[in-house]
Amino acid sequence: MSVKRFLAGLALCLPFAAHAALTLQHWQTPQGARVLFVENHALPMLDIAVGFPAGSARDPAGKPGLATLTHRLLDQGAGGLSDTEIAHRLADVGAVLSGSFDRDRAGASLRTLSSDAEKNAALDVFARVLQKPDFPAAVVAREKKRLIAGIREAEADPGSVADKAFYRALYGAQPYAHDPSGEPAAIETLARADLAAFYRAHYNAPNAVIALIGDVDRAEAERIAARIAAGLPAGKALPPLPKASAAAPETLRIAHASAQSHVLVGTVGVARNDPDFFPLYVGNYVLGGGGFDSRLMHEVRDKRGYAYSAYSYFMPMGEAGPFQLGLQTRTDQTDAALKVAVDTLRAFVADGPTDAELAQAKANLTGGFPLRIDSNRKILEYLSLIGFYRLPLDYLDTWTAKVDAVDVAAVKAAFARKLDPDRLTTVVVGAGAR
Amino acid sequence: MRSLWAILLVATAAGAQAGVTDVTLDNGMRVIVQADHRAPVMVSQVWYRAGSIDEFNGTTGVAHVLEHMMFKGTKDVPAGEFSKRIAAAGGRENAFTSRDHTAYFQQMQKDRLELSMKLEADRMANLVISDESFAKEIQVVMEERRLRTDDQPQAVTYERLMATAYQTHPYRRPIIGWMNDLQSMTAQDARDWYDRWYAPNNATLVVAGDVQSDEVVALAKRYFGPIPARPLPARKPQIEVEQIGDKRIVVKAPAKLPYLLMAWHAPVLRDWQTDTEPYALQILAGVLSGNDSARLQKSLVKTRQIAVDASAGYDGVARGPGLFMIDATPATGQTVAALEKAVRAEIARIQAEGVSAAELARVKAQVIAADVYQRDSLFYQAMQLGEYAIAGLPPEALAQRVEKLRAVTAEQVRDAARKWLIDDRLSVAELDPQPIQQPMRPAAGTGDSHVR
Numbered sequence: 089m090s091v092k093r094f095l096a097g098l099a100l101c102l103p104f105a106a107h108a109a110l111t112l113q114h115w116q117t118p119q120g121a122r123v124l125f126v127e128n129h130a131l132p133m134l135d136i137a138v139g140f141p142a143g144s145a146r147d148p149a150g151k152p153g154l155a156t157l158t159h160r161l162l163d164q165g166a167g168g169l170s171d172t173e174i175a176h177r178l179a180d181v182g183a184v185l186s187g188s189f190d191r192d193r194a195g196a197s198l199r200t201l202s203s204d205a206e207k208n209a210a211l212d213v214f215a216r217v218l219q220k221p222d223f224p225a226a227v228v229a230r231e232k233k234r235l236i237a238g239i240r241e242a243e244a245d246p247g248s249v250a251d252k253a254f255y256r257a258l259y260g261a262q263p264y265a266h267d268p269s270g271e272p273a274a275i276e277t278l279a280r281a282d283l284a285a286f287y288r289a290h291y292n293a294p295n296a297v298i299a300l301i302g303d304v305d306r307a308e309a310e311r312i313a314a315r316i317a318a319g320l321p322a323g324k325a326l327p328p329l330p331k332a333s334a335a336a337p338e339t340l341r342i343a344h345a346s347a348q349s350h351v352l353v354g355t356v357g358v359a360r361n362d363p364d365f366f367p368l369y370v371g372n373y374v375l376g377g378g379g380f381d382s383r384l385m386h387e388v389r390d391k392r393g394y395a396y397s398a399y400s401y402f403m404p405m406g407e408a409g410p411f412q413l414g415l416q417t418r419t420d421q422t423d424a425a426l427k428v429a430v431d432t433l434r435a436f437v438a439d440g441p442t443d444a445e446l447a448q449a450k451a452n453l454t455g456g457f458p459l460r461i462d463s464n465r466k467i468l469e470y471l472s473l474i475g476f477y478r479l480p481l482d483y484l485d486t487w488t489a490k491v492d493a494v495d496v497a498a499v500k501a502a503f504a505r506k507l508d509p510d511r512l513t514t515v516v517v518g519a520g521a522r
Numbered sequence: 523m524r525s526l527w528a529i530l531l532v533a534t535a536a537g538a539q540a541g542v543t544d545v546t547l548d549n550g551m552r553v554i555v556q557a558d559h560r561a562p563v564m565v566s567q568v569w570y571r572a573g574s575i576d577e578f579n580g581t582t583g584v585a586h587v588l589e590h591m592m593f594k595g596t597k598d599v600p601a602g603e604f605s606k607r608i609a610a611a612g613g614r615e616n617a618f619t620s621r622d623h624t625a626y627f628q629q630m631q632k633d634r635l636e637l638s639m640k641l642e643a644d645r646m647a648n649l650v651i652s653d654e655s656f657a658k659e660i661q662v663v664m665e666e667r668r669l670r671t672d673d674q675p676q677a678v679t680y681e682r683l684m685a686t687a688y689q690t691h692p693y694r695r696p697i698i699g700w701m702n703d704l705q706s707m708t709a710q711d712a713r714d715w716y717d718r719w720y721a722p723n724n725a726t727l728v729v730a731g732d733v734q735s736d737e738v739v740a741l742a743k744r745y746f747g748p749i750p751a752r753p754l755p756a757r758k759p760q761i762e763v764e765q766i767g768d769k770r771i772v773v774k775a776p777a778k779l780p781y782l783l784m785a786w787h788a789p790v791l792r793d794w795q796t797d798t799e800p801y802a803l804q805i806l807a808g809v810l811s812g813n814d815s816a817r818l819q820k821s822l823v824k825t826r827q828i829a830v831d832a833s834a835g836y837d838g839v840a841r842g843p844g845l846f847m848i849d850a851t852p853a854t855g856q857t858v859a860a861l862e863k864a865v866r867a868e869i870a871r872i873q874a875e876g877v878s879a880a881e882l883a884r885v886k887a888q889v890i891a892a893d894v895y896q897r898d899s900l901f902y903q904a905m906q907l908g909e910y911a912i913a914g915l916p917p918e919a920l921a922q923r924v925e926k927l928r929a930v931t932a933e934q935v936r937d938a939a940r941k942w943l944i945d946d947r948l949s950v951a952e953l954d955p956q957p958i959q960q961p962m963r964p965a966a967g968t969g970d971s972h973v974r
Binding site for chain 2: 133163174178200234346379380381393451456459463
């Protein structure tokens with residue numbers, strides 16, 4: 089089977105509404121990598137993002153930190169180039185290499201000028217970084233120390249402490265439980281061979297999503313994607329992560345020498361593909377997602393001056409991600425602020441939004457949709473997201489219609505299914521602790 | 523370099539500053555429009571030339587407090603209504619206060635600019651600051667200070683170093699304000715600030731996006747034009763006294779890792795056509811830490827492994843005097859003193875040997891490429907225009923920025939390091955970590971009863 093025929097068979101073209109000129113194209117490479125591409129010649133530049141299911145939830149048992157360390161090492165020596173040669177070759181052509189890492193995903197992105205000399209030099213380095221990381225032992229040792237230093241430093245930050253405790257309490261034995269940065273004791277024990285093995289198992293073509301936007305045509309995008317995919321290790325698609333189940337309600341109070349308490353309240357929420365996603369997303373705008381337009385901000389900040397920031401969100405992930413409500417307040421008024429926030433949550437779950445509130449939420453979300461795709465960088469994010477979570481290819485085209493279709497009953501029903509105010513996990517990090 | 527240069531030509535011809543409109547209304551309000559038709563959206567920003575630089579002791583933080591109060595309503599648009607109307611139109615909005623300015627912005631679909639202007643013009647002239655709303659909001663601001671400064675050891679270190687590096691210039695005061703000044707602030711302080719600075723002749727409107735400049739100017743005339751100009755207070759120069767010997771502080775704060783922050787007094791751009799040092803200092807910052815293996819990273823982090831992080835920074839666009847800064851976090855087992863010595867050795871090396879042609883070309887390639895990349899963000903384009911305007915620099919200075927940076931020579935970089943990175947201009951802060959209480963696991967099984 090020729091590559092050309094294969095490509096033609098899977099190609100799809102979908103224009104998205106706010107950008108009549110831009111079209112999402114999709115295909116698969118012979119090795120199984122999924123490619124999403126938007127051709128856009130408005131600026132003489134090209135963005136590429138390559139993502140893998142290699143986030144911290146894939147850390148092997150007993151090795152929390154292996155996934156992030158592997159990801160950190162990709163550009164610290166690859167294909168015979170040293171860390172310094174990689175950094176200098178990219179900078180010499182003005183290219184920018186960046187990484188992204190969370191519980192689900194590990195990714196690398198390249199931004200380069202689209203002129204041939206610069207683009208080719210940048211792509212050459214990018215391909216080595218993705219395909220042939222060397223994991224030099226001395227560099228592994230160095231980066232272990234830096235990773236651990238970062239973890240230590242975060243221990244001083246009450247927000248980070250709260251976040252770690254929150255996920256740990258919520259997810260228990262499920263791999264979302266541990267912090268993406270890993271655990272210092274485990275990181276100490278990691279060796280070069282661990283990284284190489286993790287890389288081979290996760291950074292392969294069947295698991296890769298390649299997103300491109302910018303100043304190249306379809307034929308060239310195909311060549312670039314084919315080149316990236318062809319040089320990745322052979323492998324097979326990874327199984328899904330273990331399911332997350334709701335945690336028992338619990339309240340954790342952690343002492344910390346800080347002026348404020350950081351308060352997080354939540355529960356296990358929804359996965360990316362959950363049919364309740366849109367009602368929850370739109371409803372949460374009213375509860376705590378709409379900034380100054382939200383009930384939490386109004387009750388906690390505007391009315392009482394308790395906090396600078398008060399918010400809530402559902403974070404949809406590969407498996408069910410968290411629902412989280414958060415605020416930070418002077419330690420002596422922690423309980424009062426917490427009560428206001430939880431009362432606001434209870435009232436919302438019980439009664440849902442008013443018609444006026446829901447109309448306002450929908451007006452903002454749909455009216456603001458063009459702002460979500462007004463730059464190459466933002467569109468690239470969406471391409472990566474759609475590819476990684478296997479969202480429908482018309483996700484951006486149908487987004488506003490799905491928001492518009494949400495009604496009060498749907499919000500109430502979705503919140504009732506996913507959020508029980510009597511079974512919340514609460515984390516308070518601050519001076520008092522008690 | 524040849525092909526990069528070709529790109530630059532295309533970029534300059536195709537867009538950016540070629541499309542800038544810059545007019546001043548009869549009442550003194552400046553209007554700058556950057557057309558960019560890539561997407562059917564726009565960003566509108568109103569910049570006031572009033573930041574913490576304009577504050578007095580005893581009321582530090584009032585510029586930022588007023589920023590908060592600007593969302594608290596007018597005679598015609600009650601509290602909360604501004605945000606509500608922008609949100610209903612699909613907009614995103616917020617505001618930011620810096621040392622040099624306070625700015626308010628809305629990002630919306632292109633056809634909603636009129637709403638944004640109508641609301642901004644209203645609160646430029648008709649803000650109501652009630653004692654009640656002030657009493658609530660000042661609490662919010664104190665929480666913001668706790669969140670962003672008091673509980674962030676590196677932010678505390680930065681704040682204290684600024685108060686040390688600057689002895690007489692108002693840049694010594696934190697933008698958020700000293701806590702005691704916030705505790706003592708009154709609604710009248712905020713009203714006085716508003717009356718003093720919120721006038722069209724102290725404001726610049728920047729609009730970038732899928733708009734026609736003549737239509738933007740016509741709308742600006744319609745909504746902001748009727749607001750009368752007011753006399754503005756004289757601004758005293760408050761020139762920083764010359765530093766006569768290095769300064770050192772130790773900051774003890776709850777933290778896990780030590781931290782080193784060094785700041786040298788340095789010039790900023792005043793005459794953009796004849797000044798050369800600010801451009802040389804920007805290139806110097808790039809040579810020191812412009813990529814993952816620039817001098818500081820390569821020497822301190824990768825080779826000697828005396829630091830886990832190190833970077834240099836310099837901003838040559840400001841109303842007040844500048845600083846060239848380096849910060850670094852020591853590796854485990856290393857002292858701040860040893861790290862400082864290593865940083866100084868890197869600077870001494872540049873002062874003695876200069877920078878290589880390859881390093882210079884590398885930084886310039888990054889500057890040229892970044893100039894293309896930043897056009898991907900409307901908001902950033904508008905930000906740059908606003909910052910230049912506030913600093914008293916014309917749009918041409920921005921348009922010629924890349925050219926000016928390309929003209930910097932290796933000798934100029936070396937000379938700038940020799941002249942400005944000397945001990946008599948230096949202030950050093952060391953963060954000395956203090957204990958953080960160990961996490962205490964509470965009694966299990968308490969459920970969530972206490973939260974109800």
